[in-house]
Every structure is written in C-alpha cells, then in structure tokens.
Amino acid sequence: MRPESRLKLNSISKLIDSTTSILGPALGGVIFAVIDIQLFILVNCISFFASALSELFIDYSYYPDQGKEDNPPFVPHMVKGLMYMLNSRVLRKAFIMFLILNFLLGFSVNVPMPYVINQVLGLSPEAFGLINSMFPIGLIIGTLTISRVLAKTTYTRILVLASCLLAILASTIGLPSMVQASELAYGIYFSVLCVLMGILISFVDIPIITIMQDEIPSNLRGVVFGLTLSLVKVVLPISLLLSGYLVDHVPIVLIPVIGGVLSMVYPLYLLTGKKTGLPD
DSSP states (O other), X not given: OOHHHHHHHHHHHHHHHHHHHHHHHHHHHHHHHHSOHHHHXXXXXXXXXXXXXXXXXXXXXXXTTSOOOSSOOHHHHHHHHHHHHHHOHHHHHHHHHHHHHHHHIIIIIITHXXXXXXXXXXXXXXHHHHHHHHHHHHHHHHHHHHHHHHTTSOHHHXXXXXXXXXXXXXXXXXXXXXXXXXXXXXXXXXXXXXHHHHHHHHHHHHHHHHHHHHHSOHHHHHHHHHHXXXXXHHHHHHHHHHHHHHHTTSOTTHHHHHHHHHHHHHHHHHHHSSOOSSOO
C-alpha cells in the first residue's frame, strides 16, 4: 500500500473516531430520555457485543506473501517486535513523539483545564460541556486538512511545528485565571483553544501512525504497534497523577507552562539537528 493511501485511511479512521465522539453522547442522551434505563443498558451491551463479534471477520493474513509465521510463539514474537522497535531509529523517534504528546495532554490539559474552568472560573456545566465538544471538532478539521498540508511540506516539519504549537497552546490554559472576563468570553477562549489543539493533535497523531505503518513489516506491525501504544499509555496516568498532585502545591497557571516547556525540548532538538531520522 502506498504511503498516500495509508495517510488517507488513517485520516478516515480518525475522522470516524472524532465523529462518533460527537454523535455518541448526543444520541445517547436522546435514547436515554425516551427509553427505560434497563433497555438502555441492554442496547449498550448488545452494541459492545456486536463490535467484538465484528472483529472476528478481520483478515489478519492480508499480506500472505511476506513471510508471515503461522501462530508464532507469544513471548519470542513480543521480544522480536520489541527489539525491532528499539533497533529502528525512525520508530524510536516516533515513539518519543507519541510519548511527548500523551505526557502533554495528561499533564497540561486533562487535569488543569477542567480545574480552571470548574473550580477557578466557575463556569456552568453547559459551558464546560460545550468546550469539551470542541476537541473532536478540531480533530475532524485536522483529519480533513492533514493530507493537503503534507502535500506542501514534510512529515518532519509538520510533526515538529505541530508539536511546538500544541505545547504553546497548552501552556496558555491557565491564563484566563489571571484575567477578569465574562463567562461568554471564557467560553469562546477555551472553545477556540480546544479546536486548535484538536487540529494540532491530528497533525501529530496521523503522520506518526503513518510513519510507523510504513516502517514496520507486516508480520511485526501488530506486535510493534501493541507494544508502542501500551508503553506510551503508561505515561498518561503518571502525568495525570503528577499534575493532580501539583494542583495543590503550585499556582495553576504554572502547571500547563511546565508541561508545555518540557514537551517542546525534544521537537526543538529535532528542529536544530541536521538529521532527524524521520522520513520526509
């Protein structure tokens, strides 16, 4: 499969995820209002069961001519995938970028933003819900525009620029706590901020996934992706716990700034280096 095709498929996949994140709560609210709670739970259980059942029809032998092993032993296959990831300069750098993205979102966004909106500024639940809905809207915009942006620049430039801009935007989450304004002004500020961050997350997420798909052979793609994403996701709860602890000991305006500054170090290092190791 050509890289262009992978990029389009990853964009479509991200678009579907973002669309369902918007429509899901809305449809769930409507269904919850018109049917009994027991039936609501039953429908939800059936939907999960149907989703799991549909995965039985996935064709894992899509590339049968590339030397795929028949039922390889679990532990040796995992070790082989881990060694391949560690020995690949491109995958190591993609892994670090993924690591930074998850750290930034957990440390500077997921904890400080709800705290500032609900506890410091005292915005209404309706305003908080509207602000949260802006993230998937930004993701949708990002998925629809990423292919056009990459047609005019390289993977490396878009990753570095998007990561730095995302870190800068995340650093400004605490600024409204220092300014007196109306709830409408606060709501507009955070809504625009979430849309822009959603766009930039797509600009980081989709190229990294595409790069990994291009670099990893088909017989190791599943195990390397599983290992990479599992290791990356470990960072998220750690960053959440650390950010939550600092909320009680550090001014809230500083926490997003600390996360943003730390998250910019590696992208700036890639920007100043002669060779990033990432494909153009």
